[in-house]
Amino acid sequence: MTTIRTRRRLRSSTGHRPRLAALSAVLASLAVALGAAPAPARADTAFTARVDFGTAATVPVTGHLLDYGQAYGARTGPHQGTGLTYGWTRTDAATPLDLIGNGRDRGSAEPDRLRATLMHMQLPAGSAGVTTPGRWEIAVPDGTYSVTVTVGDAAHTNSVHALQAEDQNAVDGFVPTTATRYATRTVTPTVTDGRLTVSPVTGTNTKITHLAIVPVADAATRPAVRAVTPANTATGAPPTGSVVADLRLVGGGVDAATLTSSTVTLTEAATGTPVAARVVTSGGGDVVNLSPTAGLKPHTRYRFAVTGGVKDLNGRSFLPWQSVFTTGAETGGGTVAFDKVTGVASGRSFTSVVKGPDGRLYAATLDGYIMRYAIAAGGTLTDGRAITTVRDDAAARGLPGAPARTVIGMAFDPASTASAPVLWISSNTMYPGGTPAEPDWSSAIGRLSGPDLSVYTEVVSRLPRSVKDHETNSLAFGPDGALYVSQGANNAMGAPDPVWANRPERLLSAAILRLDPAKLPAALPLDVRTESPGAYDPYAPGAPLTLYATGVRNAFDLVWHSNGHLYTPTNGSAAGGNTPATPSPLPGSCARRIDAAAHGTYTGPPVPAITSNRAAETDYVFDVERGRYYGHPNPARCEWVLAGGNPTSGTDPFETADYPVGTLPDRNLDLAGMYDAGLHASANGVVEYRGGAFGGALRGSLLVVRYSSGQDIEVFGADAQGRLSAPTRGITGFTGFQQPLDVTEDTATGNLYVTELGASRITLLRPRASMG
Known part of the structure; x- marks a missing residue:
């Protein structure tokens, strides 16, 4: 596979068009002055418009403006309204376009005068008029509007009508008949750039007769x-x-x-x-x-x-x-293919899955069970046993939500044997969904040992916790014998926001942590709360738990690859989050910031805050290096810049377009180690495929589970230097899951096991012999 560094430009879907409405310009200026992205909150309840499309000779129906094809601009003529700006532009640009001559009046063929007159938006070649397709625009205050449009023609049925109102579809593929010549539709688009746009894109010879624009007062x-x-x-x-x-x-x-x-x-x-x-x-x-x-x-x-x-x-x-x-076209085929055996285990909300040193498969659940299965010939699972050690401990200690605890991370100690396995786990209060309520500082790392893993030892306590499902996630032992931990963020984009109950980031949140078992105190657990009444210092000499890499928003899983690199799929944020601003003066704690390039006091760049960022982040796969930053701000660590900032007016890697142009990325951002896993992918479980006798072309690749968009497994090639190729999707057997979370491999056979949270099951994937 060819190595490709994916760049993603996150822009508003409506583009960046000039704001010509005076009120819109004032609102935009205020938003910029306040350091906030303009959020479409409310349309001006005084603004309404009803437009009758026709010819220059048309007298519009009472209460309607007349449009007969004039280029976009201020209207001053009869029936044009007062102080309004509207008209036609090209469909591929905001360039004004004169479509005068494209209007028609069907006269007595249509007694309804609103339907009798119309405008060709896509006049066919050879017709009288302008054949350049046009879109209609009107300057309006930013906000949400109810837009009702009618298309059709009393005299002809030779159209496939389509209309898009802003980024919503109003009419799609309406083919009129002699019995049904018109279609009327209503949509509620939101305007964020001062112009409401109605476009015929995807239509053929679309003809618009009239429209009405009414503000949605309670938007x-x-x-x-x-x-x-x-x-x-x-x-x-x-x-x-x-x-x-x-x-x-x-x-x-x-x-x-x-x-x-x-x-x-x-x-x-x-x-x-x-x-x-x-x-x-x-x-x-x-x-x-x-x-x-x-x-x-x-x-x-x-x-x-x-x-x-x-x-x-x-x-x-x-x-x-x-x-x-x-x-588009179907994907799949080729020599890489797997046969799916659905539900080799079921009935539990499985989160993570791993093969133990005893040759059995272990699966964690959302409510704190560890399920253990024997692997039968052919890869099916038998002899399922529920290990209740985590739940029993939670009940005995009266932990919040007990006996339920969510276990995501599972890693067998390198010293484990088949007869004496030792399993390290992450343990969190269980978030059942709904109103945020989970207590902060309530996550932990534990160790299960003894007969049937019946002995629970809490090793690390009081890790940070978001109010929802960002928590202490996966664990992985590194080649150095240390335990690496993915710790989720407390909010969307680094600053408190109401969707995440305004909980701030903590010193250890949104990071990959490193736990050195050799430095643990004799008396456990190690309390790592970093704020009063806690006093844990991850920067202190000899600290057992330290910051390995930062800015990792919500990494579900970790894998140490045979090439020596640590990879972690990571969830970016949905739109609407807040980012922090650099304070002045800088807090004294900035002198302790981890910086792989230049240790010492943080000196910049200065960063403005964003309120309700308009663009969603993509999801990532990070090639994690010690001391580097991966884009999620955390003021507790003097990290302020979201993703790649917005350094230039061009297309910048992983840019945040709501920042002013010139906003530099954090000087410690590891741009070379950031790969695009797909917008809204919810990239979660990951494994390096070894393949047993069937590795073939897939051997050494990263298999990344996408829980949300796709609900599949995507494949990244990884070379000896750690670089990843662009992802491959649609491999036979790797699609059609129900909210898959994790994947692991039985390296003896090349079989894969996928946890499907949406179906409460584990599914087996067997490699086809043709892969070998």
């Missing part, structure tokens, strides 16, 4: 979809993928109980046939994920919709959303 108090993946009108979407909606929240996250087959839908656009799918949210409640239960059809158009039946945890209804996309 500021209602959650909404911010953007979707695949985006509206996208083509080439993978048939094995999911649809993920990024949310704009006004309080708590989405209420998972309201996500049903009637409130979130996917249908074939041409026929309206519903697609069977599972609809879920993330642990943070900040996305909606629709995953088809079977692959989508290739080269087929689909319509995705979220209705007002979806609510947040405070009972507020979402604003409706609708978009369309078209799938």
Whole structure:
């Protein structure tokens, strides 16, 4: 595989067009002055517009403005309104476009005067008028609007009508008949750039007759979809993928109980046939994920919709959303393929899975069980036994939520033997979803030993904890004998935010930690709370638990590769998070900041805060190096810059477009070690594939589980220098999971085991002999 460093440009889907509405300009200036990204909160309730499209001679229906094809600009003529700016631009740019001559009046053929006049948005070649396609725009205050549009023609049915209102689909593929010549649709797009845009993209000879724009007065108090993946009108979407909606929240996250087959839908656009799918949210409640239960059809158009039946945890209804996309070709085939045996174990909320030194398979669960299975011939699992040691300890000590504890990390001690295995685990309060409530400083690292792992020893206590599902995640012993720990972030983008209950980052959060067992005190557990009443100092000489790498937002898993590199798939944030600003003067603690390039006091760059960042982060795979930074700010460590900052006006790697141009990345950012795992992928479990006798072309590759978008396993090639190739997706046997979390390999056979949280099962993947 060719080595590729993926760069991602995170921009608003509506682009960067000039703000010509005076009120919009004032609002934008205020937002910049306050250091905040303009957040679409509310439309001006005084602004409404009704437009009748026709010819220069058309007298518009009472209460309507007239548009007969003038280029975008200030309107001053009869029936044009007062102080309004609207008209036509090219569909591929904001360049004004004169379409005068494209209007039509069908006269008595249509008694409804609003329908009798129309404008060709895509006039066919050879027709009288301007054949350059155009889109219609009007300057409006930023906010959310109800937009009702009508397309059609009393005299002709030679069109495939399509209209996009901002980044939502209003009309898609409407083919009129003599019996049904018109289609009227209503959508609720949000304007963030001062112009409401109605485009005929994806249509053929689209004709618009009239529209109405009315503000949604309560938009500021209602959650909404911010953007979707695949985006509206996208083509080439993978048939094995999911649809993920990024949310704009006004309080708590989405209420998972309201996500049903009637409130979130996917249908074939041409026929309206519903697609069977599972609809879920993330642990943070900040996305909606629709995953088809079977692959989508290739080269087929689909319509995705979220209705007002979806609510947040405070009972507020979402604003409706609708978009369309078209799938590409099927993937898969080739010599790399696996046969899937679904549900070789079931009935538990499995998180992580690992093969033990005794040749048995161990699986952790969300509620604190360790399940142990014998591996039978052919890879199936038998003799399942529930080890309750973690739950028993939680109950005995009266821990919050006991007896339940969430176990994610599992790593067998290098000194373990088949007859005396020792299992290290991470232990967290169990987050059941819903309203945030988990106590901070409540995560731990424990060790199970003795007969049937019946003895629990708490080794490290009082690790930080978010209010939701960011916690102490996976564990991995390194070649140096130390235990490496992935510790989740406490919030979305580094600064407190209401979705994450305004909990700040702690000194040890959003990091890869290193625990040296040889430095542990005789009296356990080691209390690592870093804030009063705790006093743990990870920088102190001889500290057992230290910071290995920082800025790692929420890494589910870790793997030490045979090339000597440490890799960790990491979840980026959904949109809407807050980032911190560099204070002045800098706190004295900055003198202790870890810096691989130049130890000593932090000196910059200065960074402004972002409130409600408009763009979601991608997910990552990091090639982690000691002392480097990976993009999640943490003021407790004097780390301020989100991802790659925004250093230039061009396309910068992993940039954050809401920063002012010129915002430099953190000087310690390891840009060379950052790889793109896919937007909303929820990249989680990872393993280096060894392959037994069947490794073939896959041997040495990283297999990364994508829990959300895709719900599959993607493959990164890894070379001897640690560089990763662009990911390969769609391998036979690696798709069609239900919220997969983790993967491990039986290296003796090359068999893989995948935990599927959405189906409460473990699935076996057997390599085909042709791979060898």
